[in-house]
Amino acid sequence: MTATGQPTGPVAADPVRLGTPAGRWVLLATVLASGMAMLDATAVTVALPAIGAELGSSLAGLQWTLSGYTLALAALVLLGGALGDRYGRRRVFLVGVVWFAVTSLACGLAQTTGQLVGARVLQGVGGALLTPGSLAIIQSAFPHADRPRAIGAWSALGGISGLIGPFLAGALIDAVSWRWVFLLNAPVAVVVVLVAVRHVPESRDTGSTGRFDVLGAVTGALALAGVTYALIAAGDGPGSPQVWVSAAVGVASGTAFVLRERSAAAPMLPPGVFADREFTGANLSTLLVYGGLGGYSFFLVLQLQTVLGYGATQAGAAMLPAIIVITLLSARGGALAARVGARLPMAVGPLVAAAGVLWFARIGPGSSYWVDVLPGSLLNGLGMSLVIAPLTATVLDAAPDHLAGVASGVNNAVARAANLLAVAALPVAVGLSGDDYADPTALTGGFRVAMVVCAVVMALGGLVAWRTVRRDTLRV
Numbered sequence: 001m002t003a004t005g006q007p008t009g010p011v012a013a014d015p016v017r018l019g020t021p022a023g024r025w026v027l028l029a030t031v032l033a034s035g036m037a038m039l040d041a042t043a044v045t046v047a048l049p050a051i052g053a054e055l056g057s058s059l060a061g062l063q064w065t066l067s068g069y070t071l072a073l074a075a076l077v078l079l080g081g082a083l084g085d086r087y088g089r090r091r092v093f094l095v096g097v098v099w100f101a102v103t104s105l106a107c108g109l110a111q112t113t114g115q116l117v118g119a120r121v122l123q124g125v126g127g128a129l130l131t132p133g134s135l136a137i138i139q140s141a142f143p144h145a146d147r148p149r150a151i152g153a154w155s156a157l158g159g160i161s162g163l164i165g166p167f168l169a170g171a172l173i174d175a176v177s178w179r180w181v182f183l184l185n186a187p188v189a190v191v192v193v194l195v196a197v198r199h200v201p202e203s204r205d206t207g208s209t210g211r212f213d214v215l216g217a218v219t220g221a222l223a224l225a226g227v228t229y230a231l232i233a234a235g236d237g238p239g240s241p242q243v244w245v246s247a248a249v250g251v252a253s254g255t256a257f258v259l260r261e262r263s264a265a266a267p268m269l270p271p272g273v274f275a276d277r278e279f280t281g282a283n284l285s286t287l288l289v290y291g292g293l294g295g296y297s298f299f300l301v302l303q304l305q306t307v308l309g310y311g312a313t314q315a316g317a318a319m320l321p322a323i324i325v326i327t328l329l330s331a332r333g334g335a336l337a338a339r340v341g342a343r344l345p346m347a348v349g350p351l352v353a354a355a356g357v358l359w360f361a362r363i364g365p366g367s368s369y370w371v372d373v374l375p376g377s378l379l380n381g382l383g384m385s386l387v388i389a390p391l392t393a394t395v396l397d398a399a400p401d402h403l404a405g406v407a408s409g410v411n412n413a414v415a416r417a418a419n420l421l422a423v424a425a426l427p428v429a430v431g432l433s434g435d436d437y438a439d440p441t442a443l444t445g446g447f448r449v450a451m452v453v454c455a456v457v458m459a460l461g462g463l464v465a466w467r468t469v470r471r472d473t474l475r476v
Helices: 021-055 059-087 089-108 113-141 144-175 185-199 214-236 241-263 271-275 277-306 312-318 320-340 343-360 369-398 401-429 440-468
Strands: none
Touching: 021 059, 021 089, 021 113, 021 144, 021 185, 021 277, 021 312, 059 089, 059 113, 059 214, 059 401, 089 113, 089 185, 113 144, 113 369, 113 401, 144 312, 144 320, 144 369, 214 241, 214 401, 271 277, 271 401, 277 312, 277 343, 277 369, 277 401, 277 440, 312 320, 312 369, 320 343, 320 369, 343 369, 343 440, 369 401, 369 440, 401 440
Protein backbone atom coordinates (compact mmCIF):
# COMPACT_ATOMS: atom_id res chain seq x y z
CA MET A 1 0.00 0.00 0.00
CA THR A 2 1.12 3.60 -0.66
CA ALA A 3 0.54 6.94 1.06
CA THR A 4 -2.55 7.35 -1.08
CA GLY A 5 -4.05 4.13 0.24
CA GLN A 6 -4.05 2.45 -3.18
CA PRO A 7 -2.30 -0.78 -4.16
CA THR A 8 0.89 -0.46 -6.09
CA GLY A 9 0.77 -1.90 -9.59
CA PRO A 10 3.79 -2.96 -11.63
CA VAL A 11 5.67 -0.22 -13.49
CA ALA A 12 5.96 -2.35 -16.62
CA ALA A 13 5.75 -5.99 -17.62
CA ASP A 14 9.42 -6.13 -18.65
CA PRO A 15 11.46 -3.03 -17.69
CA VAL A 16 14.06 -2.10 -20.29
CA ARG A 17 17.57 -0.83 -19.63
CA LEU A 18 18.94 2.44 -20.86
CA GLY A 19 21.51 1.92 -23.62
CA THR A 20 19.93 -1.27 -24.98
CA PRO A 21 18.16 -1.37 -28.38
CA ALA A 22 14.79 -1.63 -26.59
CA GLY A 23 15.62 1.38 -24.43
CA ARG A 24 16.68 3.43 -27.44
CA TRP A 25 13.38 2.74 -29.22
CA VAL A 26 11.39 3.86 -26.17
CA LEU A 27 13.44 7.06 -25.95
CA LEU A 28 13.02 7.71 -29.67
CA ALA A 29 9.22 7.54 -29.55
CA THR A 30 8.90 9.68 -26.42
CA VAL A 31 11.49 12.23 -27.55
CA LEU A 32 9.95 12.70 -30.99
CA ALA A 33 6.45 13.16 -29.57
CA SER A 34 7.38 15.56 -26.79
CA GLY A 35 9.79 17.27 -29.17
CA MET A 36 6.95 17.83 -31.63
CA ALA A 37 5.02 19.67 -28.93
CA MET A 38 8.13 21.55 -27.80
CA LEU A 39 8.91 22.63 -31.37
CA ASP A 40 5.49 24.21 -31.66
CA ALA A 41 5.89 25.99 -28.33
CA THR A 42 9.19 27.64 -29.32
CA ALA A 43 8.41 28.12 -33.00
CA VAL A 44 5.02 29.75 -32.53
CA THR A 45 6.57 32.37 -30.25
CA VAL A 46 8.90 33.42 -33.09
CA ALA A 47 5.95 33.43 -35.51
CA LEU A 48 3.78 35.81 -33.47
CA PRO A 49 4.69 39.05 -35.29
CA ALA A 50 4.14 37.40 -38.70
CA ILE A 51 0.82 35.94 -37.55
CA GLY A 52 -0.25 39.32 -36.19
CA ALA A 53 0.64 41.08 -39.44
CA GLU A 54 -1.15 38.59 -41.72
CA LEU A 55 -4.26 38.06 -39.60
CA GLY A 56 -4.49 41.58 -38.15
CA SER A 57 -4.21 40.38 -34.55
CA SER A 58 -4.13 42.58 -31.44
CA LEU A 59 -1.83 41.86 -28.48
CA ALA A 60 -4.71 39.93 -26.88
CA GLY A 61 -5.03 37.89 -30.09
CA LEU A 62 -1.34 37.00 -29.95
CA GLN A 63 -1.63 36.16 -26.26
CA TRP A 64 -4.50 33.80 -27.03
CA THR A 65 -2.54 32.20 -29.88
CA LEU A 66 -0.10 31.06 -27.20
CA SER A 67 -2.51 30.84 -24.28
CA GLY A 68 -5.31 28.98 -26.11
CA TYR A 69 -2.94 26.05 -26.65
CA THR A 70 -1.34 26.29 -23.22
CA LEU A 71 -4.70 26.66 -21.50
CA ALA A 72 -6.05 23.43 -22.97
CA LEU A 73 -2.75 21.68 -22.30
CA ALA A 74 -2.51 22.87 -18.70
CA ALA A 75 -6.17 22.25 -17.94
CA LEU A 76 -6.27 18.73 -19.38
CA VAL A 77 -2.74 17.38 -18.96
CA LEU A 78 -3.60 15.99 -15.52
CA LEU A 79 -6.58 14.27 -17.10
CA GLY A 80 -4.29 12.89 -19.81
CA GLY A 81 -1.96 11.42 -17.21
CA ALA A 82 -4.84 9.87 -15.26
CA LEU A 83 -6.35 8.38 -18.41
CA GLY A 84 -3.00 6.82 -19.27
CA ASP A 85 -2.65 5.26 -15.83
CA ARG A 86 -6.13 3.77 -16.10
CA TYR A 87 -6.52 2.77 -19.75
CA GLY A 88 -2.93 2.28 -20.89
CA ARG A 89 -0.13 4.85 -21.18
CA ARG A 90 0.90 3.87 -24.69
CA ARG A 91 -2.71 3.82 -25.92
CA VAL A 92 -3.54 7.33 -24.63
CA PHE A 93 -0.13 8.58 -25.82
CA LEU A 94 -0.86 7.41 -29.37
CA VAL A 95 -4.32 9.00 -29.38
CA GLY A 96 -2.66 12.26 -28.36
CA VAL A 97 -0.05 12.05 -31.12
CA VAL A 98 -2.67 11.55 -33.83
CA TRP A 99 -4.93 14.25 -32.41
CA PHE A 100 -2.00 16.69 -32.26
CA ALA A 101 -1.11 16.07 -35.90
CA VAL A 102 -4.67 16.57 -37.18
CA THR A 103 -5.22 19.79 -35.25
CA SER A 104 -1.80 21.07 -36.35
CA LEU A 105 -3.07 20.88 -39.92
CA ALA A 106 -6.10 22.94 -38.86
CA CYS A 107 -3.77 25.58 -37.37
CA GLY A 108 -1.81 25.78 -40.61
CA LEU A 109 -4.99 26.35 -42.63
CA ALA A 110 -6.57 29.00 -40.33
CA GLN A 111 -7.77 32.16 -42.07
CA THR A 112 -8.59 34.35 -39.07
CA THR A 113 -7.22 34.89 -35.58
CA GLY A 114 -10.36 33.27 -34.14
CA GLN A 115 -9.91 30.15 -36.27
CA LEU A 116 -6.24 29.90 -35.30
CA VAL A 117 -6.98 30.26 -31.59
CA GLY A 118 -9.74 27.64 -31.84
CA ALA A 119 -7.42 25.21 -33.61
CA ARG A 120 -4.69 25.90 -31.05
CA VAL A 121 -7.09 25.03 -28.23
CA LEU A 122 -7.85 21.70 -29.90
CA GLN A 123 -4.13 21.17 -30.50
CA GLY A 124 -3.59 21.63 -26.77
CA VAL A 125 -6.00 18.75 -26.10
CA GLY A 126 -3.75 16.47 -28.12
CA GLY A 127 -0.70 17.80 -26.29
CA ALA A 128 -2.41 17.05 -22.97
CA LEU A 129 -2.73 13.40 -23.96
CA LEU A 130 0.76 12.88 -25.38
CA THR A 131 2.91 15.01 -23.03
CA PRO A 132 2.37 13.22 -19.70
CA GLY A 133 2.38 9.92 -21.57
CA SER A 134 5.94 10.45 -22.80
CA LEU A 135 7.32 10.85 -19.27
CA ALA A 136 5.04 8.21 -17.74
CA ILE A 137 6.24 5.71 -20.34
CA ILE A 138 9.85 6.43 -19.36
CA GLN A 139 8.99 6.15 -15.65
CA SER A 140 7.24 2.81 -16.13
CA ALA A 141 9.54 1.31 -18.76
CA PHE A 142 12.94 1.90 -17.10
CA PRO A 143 14.11 0.57 -13.70
CA HIS A 144 14.65 3.07 -10.88
CA ALA A 145 18.44 3.29 -11.29
CA ASP A 146 18.14 4.30 -14.95
CA ARG A 147 15.41 6.93 -14.60
CA PRO A 148 17.46 10.08 -13.82
CA ARG A 149 19.72 9.40 -16.80
CA ALA A 150 16.78 8.44 -19.02
CA ILE A 151 14.95 11.64 -18.15
CA GLY A 152 18.17 13.59 -18.70
CA ALA A 153 18.54 12.01 -22.13
CA TRP A 154 14.87 12.74 -22.85
CA SER A 155 15.43 16.39 -21.89
CA ALA A 156 18.60 16.69 -23.96
CA LEU A 157 17.28 14.97 -27.08
CA GLY A 158 13.93 16.73 -26.78
CA GLY A 159 15.88 19.96 -26.63
CA ILE A 160 16.92 19.37 -30.23
CA SER A 161 13.35 20.26 -31.20
CA GLY A 162 13.67 23.42 -29.20
CA LEU A 163 17.01 24.00 -30.89
CA ILE A 164 15.58 23.54 -34.37
CA GLY A 165 12.24 25.21 -33.60
CA PRO A 166 13.08 28.94 -33.46
CA PHE A 167 15.57 28.85 -36.32
CA LEU A 168 13.43 26.61 -38.53
CA ALA A 169 10.37 28.72 -37.80
CA GLY A 170 12.22 31.92 -38.65
CA ALA A 171 13.54 30.47 -41.90
CA LEU A 172 10.11 29.16 -42.91
CA ILE A 173 8.42 32.45 -42.04
CA ASP A 174 10.90 34.53 -44.03
CA ALA A 175 11.04 32.12 -46.98
CA VAL A 176 7.48 30.78 -47.19
CA SER A 177 4.89 31.30 -44.44
CA TRP A 178 4.30 30.86 -40.71
CA ARG A 179 1.74 28.20 -41.63
CA TRP A 180 4.48 25.63 -42.27
CA VAL A 181 5.41 25.77 -38.58
CA PHE A 182 2.24 23.74 -37.98
CA LEU A 183 2.10 21.68 -41.17
CA LEU A 184 5.44 19.97 -40.48
CA ASN A 185 4.01 18.10 -37.48
CA ALA A 186 2.17 15.54 -39.61
CA PRO A 187 5.23 13.56 -40.88
CA VAL A 188 6.79 13.56 -37.40
CA ALA A 189 3.58 12.11 -35.96
CA VAL A 190 3.60 9.29 -38.50
CA VAL A 191 7.09 8.23 -37.38
CA VAL A 192 6.09 8.36 -33.70
CA VAL A 193 3.06 6.14 -34.27
CA LEU A 194 5.08 3.55 -36.22
CA VAL A 195 7.82 3.35 -33.57
CA ALA A 196 5.47 3.33 -30.57
CA VAL A 197 3.17 0.61 -31.92
CA ARG A 198 6.11 -1.67 -32.59
CA HIS A 199 8.52 -0.97 -29.73
CA VAL A 200 6.95 0.81 -26.73
CA PRO A 201 5.61 -1.53 -23.99
CA GLU A 202 2.13 -0.93 -22.62
CA SER A 203 1.68 -0.21 -18.90
CA ARG A 204 -1.14 0.92 -16.61
CA ASP A 205 -2.17 1.12 -12.96
CA THR A 206 -3.60 -2.33 -12.30
CA GLY A 207 -5.13 -1.15 -9.02
CA SER A 208 -7.29 1.55 -10.61
CA THR A 209 -10.97 0.84 -9.98
CA GLY A 210 -14.31 2.64 -9.91
CA ARG A 211 -15.78 5.28 -12.21
CA PHE A 212 -13.48 7.85 -13.68
CA ASP A 213 -13.49 11.27 -11.96
CA VAL A 214 -15.22 13.29 -14.70
CA LEU A 215 -16.37 16.04 -12.30
CA GLY A 216 -12.79 16.57 -11.12
CA ALA A 217 -11.58 16.90 -14.70
CA VAL A 218 -14.29 19.45 -15.56
CA THR A 219 -13.84 21.63 -12.47
CA GLY A 220 -10.05 21.62 -12.84
CA ALA A 221 -10.26 22.72 -16.45
CA LEU A 222 -12.81 25.46 -15.67
CA ALA A 223 -10.61 26.80 -12.86
CA LEU A 224 -7.66 27.40 -15.17
CA ALA A 225 -9.83 28.67 -18.02
CA GLY A 226 -11.64 31.23 -15.86
CA VAL A 227 -8.53 32.68 -14.24
CA THR A 228 -6.61 32.84 -17.52
CA TYR A 229 -9.40 34.53 -19.44
CA ALA A 230 -9.76 37.10 -16.65
CA LEU A 231 -6.05 37.95 -16.74
CA ILE A 232 -5.92 38.37 -20.50
CA ALA A 233 -9.19 40.32 -20.70
CA ALA A 234 -7.96 42.63 -17.92
CA GLY A 235 -5.47 44.13 -20.36
CA ASP A 236 -8.33 45.81 -22.25
CA GLY A 237 -10.29 46.89 -19.19
CA PRO A 238 -9.74 45.46 -15.68
CA GLY A 239 -13.14 46.64 -14.47
CA SER A 240 -15.24 45.01 -17.20
CA PRO A 241 -17.93 42.48 -16.21
CA GLN A 242 -16.32 39.71 -18.28
CA VAL A 243 -13.14 39.98 -16.20
CA TRP A 244 -14.94 39.64 -12.88
CA VAL A 245 -17.33 36.95 -14.07
CA SER A 246 -14.56 34.79 -15.51
CA ALA A 247 -12.41 35.31 -12.42
CA ALA A 248 -15.33 34.27 -10.20
CA VAL A 249 -15.91 31.16 -12.31
CA GLY A 250 -12.22 30.29 -12.05
CA VAL A 251 -12.04 30.69 -8.27
CA ALA A 252 -15.32 28.85 -7.67
CA SER A 253 -14.26 25.99 -9.95
CA GLY A 254 -10.88 25.76 -8.24
CA THR A 255 -12.57 25.47 -4.87
CA ALA A 256 -14.96 22.86 -6.22
CA PHE A 257 -12.02 20.89 -7.66
CA VAL A 258 -10.23 20.76 -4.30
CA LEU A 259 -13.40 19.69 -2.47
CA ARG A 260 -14.18 17.07 -5.11
CA GLU A 261 -10.72 15.50 -5.01
CA ARG A 262 -10.83 15.30 -1.23
CA SER A 263 -14.19 13.51 -1.21
CA ALA A 264 -14.19 11.36 -4.38
CA ALA A 265 -13.85 7.61 -3.99
CA ALA A 266 -11.48 7.45 -6.97
CA PRO A 267 -10.11 11.01 -7.43
CA MET A 268 -8.33 12.00 -10.61
CA LEU A 269 -5.69 13.64 -8.41
CA PRO A 270 -5.29 11.70 -5.14
CA PRO A 271 -4.65 14.36 -2.45
CA GLY A 272 -2.29 11.97 -0.69
CA VAL A 273 0.47 12.62 -3.22
CA PHE A 274 0.85 16.15 -1.84
CA ALA A 275 1.59 14.77 1.61
CA ASP A 276 5.10 14.16 0.33
CA ARG A 277 7.16 17.31 1.02
CA GLU A 278 9.42 16.77 -1.98
CA PHE A 279 6.55 16.22 -4.41
CA THR A 280 4.88 19.45 -3.31
CA GLY A 281 8.13 21.41 -3.14
CA ALA A 282 9.36 20.27 -6.54
CA ASN A 283 6.05 21.21 -8.14
CA LEU A 284 6.09 24.65 -6.49
CA SER A 285 9.63 25.12 -7.78
CA THR A 286 8.38 24.09 -11.22
CA LEU A 287 5.64 26.73 -11.04
CA LEU A 288 8.15 29.48 -10.30
CA VAL A 289 10.94 28.43 -12.67
CA TYR A 290 8.68 27.77 -15.65
CA GLY A 291 6.62 30.89 -14.94
CA GLY A 292 9.77 32.99 -15.28
CA LEU A 293 10.86 31.02 -18.33
CA GLY A 294 7.52 31.46 -20.14
CA GLY A 295 7.32 35.15 -19.33
CA TYR A 296 10.79 36.07 -20.53
CA SER A 297 10.48 33.98 -23.71
CA PHE A 298 7.25 35.74 -24.72
CA PHE A 299 8.70 39.22 -24.23
CA LEU A 300 12.18 38.56 -25.60
CA VAL A 301 11.03 37.59 -29.10
CA LEU A 302 8.79 40.65 -29.32
CA GLN A 303 11.59 42.93 -28.08
CA LEU A 304 14.12 41.58 -30.59
CA GLN A 305 11.79 42.04 -33.54
CA THR A 306 9.98 45.25 -32.58
CA VAL A 307 12.83 47.21 -30.97
CA LEU A 308 16.03 45.82 -32.52
CA GLY A 309 14.45 45.21 -35.92
CA TYR A 310 15.36 41.51 -36.14
CA GLY A 311 13.67 39.41 -38.78
CA ALA A 312 11.96 36.18 -37.77
CA THR A 313 15.04 34.13 -38.71
CA GLN A 314 17.35 36.38 -36.69
CA ALA A 315 15.05 36.32 -33.67
CA GLY A 316 14.91 32.53 -33.83
CA ALA A 317 18.69 32.28 -34.19
CA ALA A 318 19.16 34.58 -31.20
CA MET A 319 17.48 31.95 -29.02
CA LEU A 320 19.73 29.13 -30.21
CA PRO A 321 22.63 29.52 -27.72
CA ALA A 322 20.42 28.81 -24.69
CA ILE A 323 18.82 25.81 -26.37
CA ILE A 324 22.19 24.46 -27.55
CA VAL A 325 23.50 24.57 -23.98
CA ILE A 326 20.35 22.86 -22.68
CA THR A 327 20.58 20.19 -25.38
CA LEU A 328 24.26 19.47 -24.69
CA LEU A 329 24.16 19.57 -20.89
CA SER A 330 20.71 18.36 -19.74
CA ALA A 331 21.79 14.71 -19.71
CA ARG A 332 24.78 15.70 -17.61
CA GLY A 333 22.45 17.53 -15.26
CA GLY A 334 20.60 14.25 -14.70
CA ALA A 335 23.89 12.40 -14.20
CA LEU A 336 25.06 15.08 -11.73
CA ALA A 337 21.89 14.63 -9.69
CA ALA A 338 22.54 10.87 -9.61
CA ARG A 339 26.02 11.56 -8.14
CA VAL A 340 25.43 14.43 -5.69
CA GLY A 341 21.66 14.38 -5.21
CA ALA A 342 18.96 16.60 -6.66
CA ARG A 343 18.95 19.50 -4.20
CA LEU A 344 22.15 21.24 -5.31
CA PRO A 345 21.45 21.46 -9.07
CA MET A 346 17.77 22.27 -8.42
CA ALA A 347 18.79 25.21 -6.21
CA VAL A 348 21.74 26.55 -8.21
CA GLY A 349 20.23 26.11 -11.68
CA PRO A 350 17.37 28.63 -11.24
CA LEU A 351 19.79 31.21 -9.80
CA VAL A 352 22.06 30.97 -12.84
CA ALA A 353 19.07 31.09 -15.20
CA ALA A 354 17.72 34.14 -13.35
CA ALA A 355 21.04 35.93 -13.81
CA GLY A 356 20.70 35.38 -17.55
CA VAL A 357 17.15 36.77 -17.60
CA LEU A 358 18.26 39.80 -15.59
CA TRP A 359 20.98 40.40 -18.19
CA PHE A 360 18.29 40.63 -20.89
CA ALA A 361 16.90 43.75 -19.17
CA ARG A 362 19.79 45.64 -20.84
CA ILE A 363 18.24 45.13 -24.28
CA GLY A 364 16.92 48.35 -25.80
CA PRO A 365 17.32 50.51 -28.92
CA GLY A 366 20.80 50.08 -30.38
CA SER A 367 21.72 47.09 -28.20
CA SER A 368 24.44 44.70 -29.37
CA TYR A 369 23.71 41.01 -29.78
CA TRP A 370 27.17 40.00 -28.56
CA VAL A 371 27.05 42.18 -25.44
CA ASP A 372 23.37 42.37 -24.50
CA VAL A 373 21.77 39.17 -25.83
CA LEU A 374 24.32 36.35 -26.07
CA PRO A 375 25.64 36.38 -22.46
CA GLY A 376 22.12 36.27 -21.03
CA SER A 377 21.17 33.46 -23.38
CA LEU A 378 24.18 31.37 -22.37
CA LEU A 379 23.60 31.92 -18.65
CA ASN A 380 19.93 31.03 -18.98
CA GLY A 381 20.74 27.86 -20.92
CA LEU A 382 23.35 26.78 -18.38
CA GLY A 383 20.96 27.28 -15.47
CA MET A 384 18.08 25.42 -17.11
CA SER A 385 20.35 22.53 -18.11
CA LEU A 386 21.16 22.03 -14.42
CA VAL A 387 17.56 22.01 -13.25
CA ILE A 388 15.36 20.39 -15.94
CA ALA A 389 16.23 16.72 -15.49
CA PRO A 390 16.58 16.71 -11.66
CA LEU A 391 13.34 18.66 -11.24
CA THR A 392 11.33 16.26 -13.39
CA ALA A 393 12.97 13.17 -11.94
CA THR A 394 12.36 14.35 -8.36
CA VAL A 395 8.63 14.79 -8.99
CA LEU A 396 8.34 11.31 -10.48
CA ASP A 397 10.56 9.74 -7.81
CA ALA A 398 8.44 11.21 -5.01
CA ALA A 399 5.20 9.66 -6.31
CA PRO A 400 4.25 5.95 -6.21
CA ASP A 401 5.15 4.10 -9.41
CA HIS A 402 1.53 3.15 -10.11
CA LEU A 403 0.70 6.90 -10.28
CA ALA A 404 3.43 7.71 -12.80
CA GLY A 405 0.91 9.20 -15.22
CA VAL A 406 -0.75 11.34 -12.55
CA ALA A 407 2.63 12.56 -11.25
CA SER A 408 3.77 13.43 -14.76
CA GLY A 409 0.41 15.07 -15.43
CA VAL A 410 0.63 17.18 -12.26
CA ASN A 411 4.12 18.39 -13.08
CA ASN A 412 3.25 19.13 -16.70
CA ALA A 413 0.06 20.90 -15.62
CA VAL A 414 2.02 23.04 -13.18
CA ALA A 415 4.66 23.91 -15.81
CA ARG A 416 2.07 24.75 -18.47
CA ALA A 417 -0.09 26.69 -16.02
CA ALA A 418 2.97 28.70 -15.01
CA ASN A 419 3.67 29.55 -18.63
CA LEU A 420 0.01 30.29 -19.24
CA LEU A 421 -0.37 32.61 -16.26
CA ALA A 422 2.91 34.41 -17.01
CA VAL A 423 1.89 35.19 -20.60
CA ALA A 424 -1.57 36.25 -19.45
CA ALA A 425 -0.59 38.31 -16.40
CA LEU A 426 2.75 39.93 -17.25
CA PRO A 427 1.54 42.28 -20.00
CA VAL A 428 -1.16 43.57 -17.66
CA ALA A 429 1.29 43.84 -14.76
CA VAL A 430 3.79 45.93 -16.77
CA GLY A 431 1.12 48.12 -18.36
CA LEU A 432 0.97 46.79 -21.93
CA SER A 433 -2.21 46.23 -23.95
CA GLY A 434 -3.75 46.63 -27.41
CA ASP A 435 -1.10 47.26 -30.08
CA ASP A 436 1.67 48.20 -27.63
CA TYR A 437 3.69 45.20 -28.79
CA ALA A 438 4.29 47.09 -32.07
CA ASP A 439 5.41 50.34 -30.33
CA PRO A 440 9.18 50.20 -29.55
CA THR A 441 9.01 52.84 -26.80
CA ALA A 442 6.06 51.32 -24.95
CA LEU A 443 7.36 47.78 -25.35
CA THR A 444 10.86 48.54 -24.07
CA GLY A 445 9.62 49.99 -20.79
CA GLY A 446 7.37 47.02 -20.14
CA PHE A 447 10.02 44.54 -21.29
CA ARG A 448 12.62 45.70 -18.78
CA VAL A 449 10.23 45.49 -15.85
CA ALA A 450 9.11 42.04 -17.03
CA MET A 451 12.70 40.76 -17.12
CA VAL A 452 13.29 41.81 -13.51
CA VAL A 453 10.05 40.16 -12.41
CA CYS A 454 10.87 36.92 -14.26
CA ALA A 455 14.39 36.81 -12.77
CA VAL A 456 13.07 37.21 -9.22
CA VAL A 457 10.44 34.52 -9.75
CA MET A 458 13.01 32.03 -11.09
CA ALA A 459 15.38 32.70 -8.19
CA LEU A 460 12.54 32.00 -5.75
CA GLY A 461 12.12 28.64 -7.48
CA GLY A 462 15.71 27.75 -6.55
CA LEU A 463 15.12 28.79 -2.95
CA VAL A 464 12.02 26.59 -2.69
CA ALA A 465 13.99 23.60 -4.03
CA TRP A 466 16.75 24.16 -1.48
CA ARG A 467 14.24 24.19 1.38
CA THR A 468 12.10 21.22 0.32
CA VAL A 469 14.32 18.68 -1.51
CA ARG A 470 16.54 16.28 0.43
CA ARG A 471 20.25 16.30 -0.25
CA ASP A 472 20.35 12.61 -1.23
CA THR A 473 17.26 12.51 -3.47
CA LEU A 474 18.06 10.69 -6.78
CA ARG A 475 21.57 9.82 -5.55
CA VAL A 476 22.54 6.28 -6.60
